[in-house]
Amino acid sequence: MRYWLVKSEPDVFSFDDLEKAPKKTTHWDGVRNYQARNTMRDDMKKGDLVFFYHSSADPTGIAGICEVVKEGYPDHTAFDPEDSHYDEKSKKDAPTWYMVDLKAVRAFPQLVTLAELKGVKSLAKMTLLQRGSRLSVQPVSESEWETICALAGVSGAK
Secondary structure, rough: OEEEEEEEEOOOOOOHHHHOOHEEEOOOOOOOOHHHHHHHHHHHOOOOOOEEEOOOOOOOOEEEEEEEEEEEEEEEHHOOOOOOOOOOEEEEOOOOEEEEEEEEEEEEEEEEEEEHHHHHHHOOOOHHHHOOOOEEEEEOOOHHHHHHHHHHHOOOOO
């Protein structure tokens, strides 16, 4: 099993929205970065655990844990001219963009803020905390996972 972090602006789609979704599950669509696409297409596997990070908020931080319940498959929003994530170059027979399905596992009792994360020495090499790191889908090491779960006061398991 591997660990990941996904980012979403809470006014667009929050962890609360994920918990309210049917079966607490949604497809993680609309990602338009090749490195993040490759991660979802090639690396994220069913059963992997994922931190759900609220970005562009005040404060920013990790709101909870979700699980990959469906591995990478073509992102249908790329084929829909009416969708804001439409990409005319992406074709159903040769898709450019991929998504995974995520299911809410547990909300954190309170947001683990970016400021808190930056204050933990053992997280200094975490992708999220690197200067210029803007990827919406990022790897998280096992030790980073355990440290953040301890900060949140929750078990890191499903």
